[in-house]
Amino acid sequence: MDPILSHAQTHQHELIGLLRQFVECESPSDDPAAIARFIDLVSETVSSFARVKRAGTHLLCEMDLPGRRKQGQILALGHSDTVWPMGTLREMPLRQADGRLWGPGVLDMKAGIAFFLFAVKALRDLEIPVARKVLLQLNSDEEVGSESSRELTEKNARASEAVLVLEPGTGLTGKLKTARKGVGDYTVTVRGKASHAGVDFPAGASAVLELARQIQHIATFTDLKRGITVNPGVIAGGTRTNVVAAEARAEVDIRILKLKDAPRLEKKFRSLKPYDTRCTIEVAGGLNRPPMERSAGIVKLFHTAQKLARELGIQAEESLTGGGSDGNFTAALGIPTLDGLGAVGEGAHATNESILIDRIADRTALIAKLLATL
């Protein structure tokens, strides 16, 4: 058997112990004290085999790995935050059942962090030389748009030959992610003219009616064939039924497959014209995360992973996802990025969040082999 895989299997129990600690240290994006506790826990865990630096609430760990004359860098990217509020553990305690580990943040993405640390442990214990510098970056704001970490991610990516993203794989076979859609949002605000719906109806210009027509139009921006989706997910407006509404607003999520579709979509939003000319339209927002396009560099990286997976007796597959990650930023810079290297499971952001225990060892080994090969 592959010695790295055998190492990962031998230490699986220990890995689960660490993952248990990670999950039981809750870390919602909007709770700085909780994030700090989790970052402290990770720092403590790696203190004997990494140089740890903090950049605000983001964590950087330069791993101490066998092999000399390091040239170039590999960036391992993850996030410390979860979508789950403090106290979720009371209703959703970490538990092991039916061949899975269940708990808030176990899949997205505390398992990915634990896998990476045990991959490093395997390389150290087995004294397998690693040619590159390996930097682990954990962002504390990934689930809320990565506004404060984006610059740091891009800086470290630019200095790297490749980026390995420790987010979960796709589906119950854990497909790797070689493409992600770009993500953005727009807020469309309509202002009309209020009037009494009974006494002075014609004097009013309904912002609600105008917005409804605008939404019909905005929905036509969706082009499934091109991978463009436009979702007016939230609407609000009006004050009372007997008042012609003065204001109404829609929040619209957009997803694109190709970066070149962003300016086209932007133009369509910015040129929305009111049907009722007594109304005005204000548009705010835009693209937050550029798409991770399946570049030649990404395909090459995936093929390397596929070959290494085969050595582990695993068939690695690739996938496209509509969800964004910090890998979107690194891929958009042209840095070969392979995403979805974390756990295999299901239910990210949902109450059935869980990972498959029998896929822990091979995922950990795959990360280790990538670090030793790239």
Ligand SMILES: [Zn+2]
């Ligand atoms: Zn995630």
